[in-house]
Amino acid sequence: MTGTRPRYTRIEQLTDALMVAAGVNTPPVPVDRIVQAQGIAIRATSLGDVSGLVVRKGKEVVIGVNKDHPLTRRRFTIAHELAHALLHHGEEVRYDRDFRVNLRSEASGLGVDIEEIEANFFAARLLMPRRFLEADPEAALVDMEDAQAVGRLAKRYGVSVHAMSIRLGTLAVRRG
Template sequence: MRRAKSAKTLRHEATNVLEEFGVRKPPVPVEKIATSLGARLKYSPFDGELAGMLIRGDEGTVIGVNSLHHINRQRFTIAHECGHLLLHKGKDVHIDRSFRVNKRDEKSSQAVDPEEIEANRFAAELLMPYDMIVKELVDYHIDIEDEEQLKELADKYQVSVQALTHRITNVLDDLF
């Protein structure tokens, strides 16, 4: 099994997308980015823990998003699938005709498959850009143990507190 691309490489990929779309402040317009990359967004209630999927076919690319999930989780799913769209060819699945499908589900969040690790890291880099998070930490002296501060910042970026906390922890690890 191959190793996942480095965090630095994925940061560069996400930064390129942010620059291409002129994103300078949160929240990142992930839906607009996905559609501009050529994907159609389709919101549907999925069974179980399935958060989303990327389907590439003859008629274009579709990002399926679980409409039952919280809007912040939906945004992360879209960013995750954009990661697959930009970074991976996908996996062949045969249903009437050939499709390449990537799913975001419980397994994808376990950080085992290199493509899933990359898509998750790309999503974090896209929704919570490194430079923006560093600026928040420096300018506003964010205390990662202050739940109210974290909630306000998560709302600003339209991500979950859990995703933000994980992101801040990774950024701090990079800085120190």
């Protein structure tokens, strides 16, 4: 059950534990390996305009990711869906077989859905860990207006320029 406020401290602890367990000390974070270490399968398939989803059947959990999206988007989606798998129960949906799936709601894109806020924070924290960015000389000195510098960081971390820009901006706000 999700509360009315994002569980940032819980998510920080969880992503730290996943990184330690996987022995990750440098970017890019091997998100596929982290997911598989949790006993979760990843299936890449065409999903139309859907980026990803989590399907649960009993104890089996599968993350579906849109194979038609760029690699950086797929990596973020996998991390985002891992958050749903580990933190959220999902909604039961019945088709020909009984399984559970996390679906995007109309509120998902508005920044008010707590589960989506948590999943995005989890994905950003997992793929762009604060300790990596704080120890990265280029990240410490990056001018947010310098698209090439942000692009180099994004490439090193295996994320989109947009995701890196948001993460750097968020860290700057939290430092200040």
